[in-house]
Amino acid sequence: MSLLKKFLVAFAGILLAFYFYSGRDVFEPAMLKGKRVLVTGASSGIGEQMAYHLANMGSHILITARTEEKLKKVVTKCLQLGAASAYYIPGSMDNMTFAKQVVKEAEHLLGGLDMLILNHIGYTYFNYFNGDVDHVRDLLEINFLSYATMTVAALPMLKESNGNIVVVSSIAGKIGLPFAVSYSTTKFALDGFFSSLRIEFNLLKTNVSITLCVISYIDTDTALNTVAGVIRQPPAPKEECALEIIKGGALRQREVYYQYQATKIPLLLRDWAPTFLEYLLLQSYDIGKLKKKELLPTIPLKETRSRK
Ligand SMILES: NC(=O)c1ccc[n+]([C@@H]2O[C@H](COP(=O)([O-])OP(=O)(O)OC[C@H]3O[C@@H](n4cnc5c(N)ncnc54)[C@H](OP(=O)(O)O)[C@@H]3O)[C@@H](O)[C@H]2O)c1
Numbered sequence: 001m002s003l004l005k006k007f008l009v010a011f012a013g014i015l016l017a018f019y020f021y022s023g024r025d026v027f028e029p030a031m032l033k034g035k036r037v038l039v040t041g042a043s044s045g046i047g048e049q050m051a052y053h054l055a056n057m058g059s060h061i062l063i064t065a066r067t068e069e070k071l072k073k074v075v076t077k078c079l080q081l082g083a084a085s086a087y088y089i090p091g092s093m094d095n096m097t098f099a100k101q102v103v104k105e106a107e108h109l110l111g112g113l114d115m116l117i118l119n120h121i122g123y124t125y126f127n128y129f130n131g132d133v134d135h136v137r138d139l140l141e142i143n144f145l146s147y148a149t150m151t152v153a154a155l156p157m158l159k160e161s162n163g164n165i166v167v168v169s170s171i172a173g174k175i176g177l178p179f180a181v182s183y184s185t186t187k188f189a190l191d192g193f194f195s196s197l198r199i200e201f202n203l204l205k206t207n208v209s210i211t212l213c214v215i216s217y218i219d220t221d222t223a224l225n226t227v228a229g230v231i232r233q234p235p236a237p238k239e240e241c242a243l244e245i246i247k248g249g250a251l252r253q254r255e256v257y258y259q260y261q262a263t264k265i266p267l268l269l270r271d272w273a274p275t276f277l278e279y280l281l282l283q284s285y286d287i288g289k290l291k292k293k294e295l296l297p298t299i300p301l302k303e304t305r306s307r308k
Pocket residue numbers: 040041042043044045046047064065066067068070091092093094118119120121122123142168169170171215216217218219220221222223
C-alpha cells in the first residue's frame with residue numbers, strides 16, 4: 001500500500017514537473033506581426049477566418065483554394081484589416097505539381113515562410129460508405145498527400161525561420177466516426193505522418209514545430225450543409241476555432257483541441273471504454289435524417305481506372 005502511495009506521489013510530481021516545464025507561454029497577437037504565413041483552403045470556412053485573424057495581427061499572408069473570385073475577396077478584406085501584405089494563388093490540391101508551386105510562390109512573394117497552415121479538404125459525402133474506393137484514393141490525394149508534399153517543399157524555408165507547421169485535422173482523425181469513412185481515413189493518415197515526423201524532427205534537432213489540430217463540429221457552411229440535422233450537438237463558432245488554431249501554432253503546441261470538451265472527453269474514453277464511447281457517439285446522431293438518396297451502399301458509379 002505505502003509503496004503504491006509513494007509511486008503515486010512520485011508520478012504526480014513528475015506530471016506537475018512536466019506541466020510547468022513544458023512552458024505554458026501566453027499567446028500575444030504580436031507573435032504573428034510581420035510573420036510570413038501560407039494558409040490553404042482559405043476561400044471559405046475556418047481557413048478564411050484564419051486569414052482575417054492573421055490580417056488583424058499584421059502578418060504577410062498567402063492564401064490558396066480553387067475559387068479565384070472568393071480568394072480575391074478574402075485578400076481584399078485582409079488588406080483592409082491590416083495585413084502586411086496579402087496574395088492568393090488559385091488551383092486544386094489534387095495536383096501535386098500545383099501543391100509544390102504554391103510553396104515556391106511563397107518563396108518568391110514573401111521571401112520565405114514562418115508558418116504553413118494546412119487546412120483544405122476535398123468534397124466528400126456524409127453517409128454510409130458506398131464502396132467507392134477510388135473516392136478514398138482521390139480524397140487521400142487532396143486531404144493527405146498534398147499536405148505531405150507541401151511540407152517537404154516548405155521544409156528548407158521553415159528550418160531557416162524555425163517555423164511552424166499547423167495541420168488542421170478533426171476528431172474524426174482520432175476516433176472512427178460513422179458516415180465519414182473516407183474523410184476519417186485521410187485524417188488518420190495525417191496523424192500517422194505528422195506525429196511520427198515530429199519525433200524525428202526532435203531527434204534531428206530540426207527546430208520546426210508541428211501542431212495537429214483536433215477539431216469538433218464547427219459552424220462553417222460546408223459542415224452545416226453536409227451533416228444537415230444528423231449531428232445533434234450544436235456547432236462551435238468558426239471565428240474562435242480559427243483563432244485557437246493560430247494560437248496553438250504560434251505557441252508550438254503538439255496538439256490543439258477545439259472545442260476542448262467535445263474533443264478531449266471522447267479521446268480520454270477512446271482507449272479505456274471504446275464500447276461506451278460508441279454508445280455515446282450514436283446518441284448524438286439522428287440517423288433518420290441522413291439523405292435517403294445516398295442511403296443504401298451502392299456499386300461505384302465511376303468507371304474503375306486501371307493503374308499499374
Ligand atoms: N467544419 C467542421 O465541422 C470541421 C470539423 C472538424 C475539422 N474540420 C477541418 O477544418 C478544415 C476546414 O474545414 P471547413 O469546414 O472550413 O471547410 P470549407 O469551408 O469547406 O473549406 C474548405 C476549403 O478547401 C478548399 N478546397 C476544396 N476542395 C479543394 C481542392 N480540391 N483543392 C484545393 N482547395 C480545395 C475550399 O475552397 P474551393 O472550393 O474554392 O477550392 C475551401 O477554401 C478542414 O481540414 C476540415 O477537415 C472542420
